[in-house]
Amino acid sequence: MQIKFTKMHGCANDYIYINCLDGMPFDPNELAKVMSPRHFSVGADGVVCICASDVADAKMRMFNLDGSEGKMCGNAIRCVGKYLYDNGICQKEEITIETLSGIKTLALHVEDGAVASVTVQMGQATFEPKLIPIDDTEPAILKEIEVAGKTWKTTAVSMGNPHSVIVTEGIDALDLEKIGPEFENLPYFPERVNTEFIEVVDRRHIKMRVWERGSGETYACGTGACGSVAACVKNGFLDANEQVAVDLIGGTLYIKCCDNFDIEMTGPAKKVYEGIFEYEN
Numbered sequence: 001m002q003i004k005f006t007k008m009h010g011c012a013n014d015y016i017y018i019n020c021l022d023g024m025p026f027d028p029n030e031l032a033k034v035m036s037p038r039h040f041s042v043g044a045d046g047v048v049c050i051c052a053s054d055v056a057d058a059k060m061r062m063f064n065l066d067g068s069e070g071k072m073c074g075n076a077i078r079c080v081g082k083y084l085y086d087n088g089i090c091q092k093e094e095i096t097i098e099t100l101s102g103i104k105t106l107a108l109h110v111e112d113g114a115v116a117s118v119t120v121q122m123g124q125a126t127f128e129p130k131l132i133p134i135d136d137t138e139p140a141i142l143k144e145i146e147v148a149g150k151t152w153k154t155t156a157v158s159m160g161n162p163h164s165v166i167v168t169e170g171i172d173a174l175d176l177e178k179i180g181p182e183f184e185n186l187p188y189f190p191e192r193v194n195t196e197f198i199e200v201v202d203r204r205h206i207k208m209r210v211w212e213r214g215s216g217e218t219y220a221c222g223t224g225a226c227g228s229v230a231a232c233v234k235n236g237f238l239d240a241n242e243q244v245a246v247d248l249i250g251g252t253l254y255i256k257c258c259d260n261f262d263i264e265m266t267g268p269a270k271k272v273y274e275g276i277f278e279y280e281n
């Protein structure tokens, strides 16, 4: 079977985008496992299928490198907006996308006829699973966990998908290939977890590295950046209603967390190339 695809990325969190508006003639979990491995195949952090929706302009389904399905992907949803606009499928500057964690509204920022960046209303961050007691009158109490012989403080946040946010120092030196899998598979998170390692630079600026559930270390994670800013606001490191720059290996995302923890994310969306994959299934 020949599968036409477009390689795109948001802050170097790269996925293989497949137009499934007329149907999906393959098993997407299996396809993600075949197309994603770097050096042996197309190579990406996973596969994103752009599907028809009855309730929004389109539906996004995203699959991690290991074939597992994610409920939401902040970097991919911006690229889906760009794909729909630039290909003349939906040429509105405000569009809606259905995801497994609800319908998201996107504002597309168009330059020279093509989408350059996108602002997404990501919905509300919630402090779940309730790994830590949350008292609205006090900063969140960070849960102490033991991983790789060290004590870390984590705040669990859901952006529709699960995140464990760790504020620490010296994130550039962390050996994520070694410690990442231990965090991903902590018993607190039966569905595994995405883990963000954060350094607070100042009240408008943080640095982040991420170990993603199902994909390993990626150069950026949109939902992770949103969850991290929410956790930092909850714990008093950052202020609500201010735009915060989140520096990732692959670029910068701008995140605003409102008083009620509704989150807005702005970042780039880039197309790299189109191709045809010969799928021997």
Ligand SMILES: N[C@@H](CCC[C@H](N)C(=O)O)C(=O)O
Pocket: 013, 064, 069, 070, 071, 072, 073, 074, 075, 076, 161, 162, 194, 212, 213, 214, 215, 218, 220, 221, 222, 223, 224
């Ligand atoms: N890179 C993503 C998140 C992808 C899904 C995640 N690995 C999960 O399984 O929850 C983003 O930009 O948000």
